[in-house]
Amino acid sequence: MIIGVPKETKPDEYRIGMIPGGVEILVRGGHTVLVEKHGGVGSGISDEEYINVGAKIVDTAAEVWKRAELIVKVKEPLSAEWPLMQTGQIVLTYFHFAADRKLIQACLDTGIVAVAYETIKDRNGRLPCLTPMSEVAGKMSIQEGAKYLEKPMMGRGILLGGVPGVAPANVVVLGAGVVGHNAAKVAAGLGANVTIMDINLDRLRYLDDVMPANVHTVYSDPLTVREALRDADLVIGAVLIPGARAPRLVRREDLKSMKNGSVIVDVAIDQGGCVETAKPTTHKDPTYIVDGVVHYCVTNMPGAVGRTSTFALCNATAPYAKAIAEHGWDKAASLDAGLAEGLNLRGGRISHEQVRRFWEGD
Numbered sequence: 001m002i003i004g005v006p007k008e009t010k011p012d013e014y015r016i017g018m019i020p021g022g023v024e025i026l027v028r029g030g031h032t033v034l035v036e037k038h039g040g041v042g043s044g045i046s047d048e049e050y051i052n053v054g055a056k057i058v059d060t061a062a063e064v065w066k067r068a069e070l071i072v073k074v075k076e077p078l079s080a081e082w083p084l085m086q087t088g089q090i091v092l093t094y095f096h097f098a099a100d101r102k103l104i105q106a107c108l109d110t111g112i113v114a115v116a117y118e119t120i121k122d123r124n125g126r127l128p129c130l131t132p133m134s135e136v137a138g139k140m141s142i143q144e145g146a147k148y149l150e151k152p153m154m155g156r157g158i159l160l161g162g163v164p165g166v167a168p169a170n171v172v173v174l175g176a177g178v179v180g181h182n183a184a185k186v187a188a189g190l191g192a193n194v195t196i197m198d199i200n201l202d203r204l205r206y207l208d209d210v211m212p213a214n215v216h217t218v219y220s221d222p223l224t225v226r227e228a229l230r231d232a233d234l235v236i237g238a239v240l241i242p243g244a245r246a247p248r249l250v251r252r253e254d255l256k257s258m259k260n261g262s263v264i265v266d267v268a269i270d271q272g273g274c275v276e277t278a279k280p281t282t283h284k285d286p287t288y289i290v291d292g293v294v295h296y297c298v299t300n301m302p303g304a305v306g307r308t309s310t311f312a313l314c315n316a317t318a319p320y321a322k323a324i325a326e327h328g329w330d331k332a333a334s335l336d337a338g339l340a341e342g343l344n345l346r347g348g349r350i351s352h353e354q355v356r357r358f359w360e361g362d
Contacts, residue, residue: 001032001069001326001328002032002067002068003018003032003034003069003070003071003072003325004064004065005017005064005071005072005073006036007036007037007039008073008303009078009080010075010299010300011282012284012300012303012304013075013306014042014306014307014309015302015313016040016306016310017073017093017317018072018321019043020050020052021053021318022314022322023035023050026322027053027054029322029325029326033055033056034057034058035047035055035056035058035064036057036059037059042306043306043307043310043311045310061081062084065085065086065089066084066086069089070089070321071090071093072092073091073093073094074093074094074303074310074313075094075303076094076103077091077093077103077106077107079106082106082107085110085112087110087111088112088347089110090112092115092117093117094116094117094118095114095344096116097243097345097358097359099245099273104355107345108348108349111348112345112346113329113346114343114344115343115344117130117342118242119242119352121242121341122338127242128316128338129342130178131178132309132313132315133309133312134177134182134240135178135179135182136302136308136312138180138181138183138185138186138238139185141179141183141238141267142186142190142234144286144298145160145171145236145265145296148263149233149262149263153287153294154261154287154289154294155261155262155294156233156259157261160192161190161191161192168191168192168214169233170193170231170232170233170234171187171192171233171234172194172195172197172229172231172234172235173197173238174225174235174237175238175240175268175274176196176198176203176204177203179240183236183267184196184207185211191214192214194211194214194216195217195218196216197218197224197225199221201219220249229250229254229257230257230258232259232262235265236267237274237278238268239274242354243352243353244355244357245271245272246271246274247274248275250264250275250277252277252290255292256291258292260292260293262293263296264296265297269298270300273297275295275297277293279295280298280299281295281296281297281298281299282299320342324339
């Protein structure tokens with residue numbers, strides 16, 4: 001099979017869909033790998049490193065898309081890439097369809113086979129391709145939140161961990177999955193007072209056992225969320241329903257009870273955001289203020305740490321790319337039911353229930 005790895009086009013996106021180690025495995029298996037020129041520079045990977053393991057470097061994204069049977073990317077195809085997609089072409093990437101109706105329509109119109117990292121499951125029902133980026137985003141959410149709590153960034157002017165004689169910040173984490181776990185762990189390590197909220201009591205019991213004493217678990221319902229927001233200096237939106245739009249947990253009216261200069265980092269923005277006032281932002285222009293609350297809603301947070309993120313992502317995604325290259329989509333999906341869960345669109349039709357519900361407005 002011919003596998004194409006185009007350079008990412010999303011603003012401030014420094015990841016790439018395949019590292020040299022993955023390329024070498026595919027080339028040894030008899031496949032051809034096309035990598036767009038300078039595609040790996042943002043992750044600290046040179047064209048020579050790809051050439052040394054057998055990749056072919058091509059000058060343009062158009063050539064990659066034209067020749068490849070399987071496209072391996074990181075982020076969803078942007079509008080400039082839509083005309084390059086071909087009927088029957090397999091595209092393996094993060095699509096996050098539940099946040100973008102125009103993207104769904106474009107992919108339906110082209111008839112690609114859209115395989116979304118975020119809905120692929122492993123044997124235990126976990127999301128192996130989403131997990132590494134959730135780990136990165138969870139840790140980054142505290143790093144970024146701490147920065148935007150600084151007064152020059154329009155925050156409250158609070159040091160997350162405080163100092164002797166001065167109380168630490170109150171951090172509220174909405175969602176106790178991979179993002180929330182990592183966010184809480186980093187915030188606690190910095191000395192903040194952390195509250196992590198979820199509706200899964202088993203998950204809360206687990207975190208209550210493994211987290212340090214400055215992390216508190218609270219069952220999430222509208223009342224407890226509102227109460228937590230009133231005391232929060234930093235709020236992390238970390239909720240996820242695989243393939244579906246994120247539930248809205250923070251309403252516009254809730255912001256009025258929050259402290260002036262408090263910060264919300266909505267990691268769920270890739271799936272539409274869990275805050276009513278959330279809207280996508282970029283690394284170059286990451287924040288805006290609503291009702292005195294700083295909103296950080298960057299849609300590709302891990303892209304800022306391209307090298308770490310690329311290697312973490314490709315460690316998880318490479319086996320799936322290899323399986324598709326070796327067997328083709330149909331057989332690969334029949335051999336791995338978890339990989340089959342990644343199929344979101346095919347032949348102009350929606351194949352994933354959560355995406356269909358979003359599309360139909362349910």
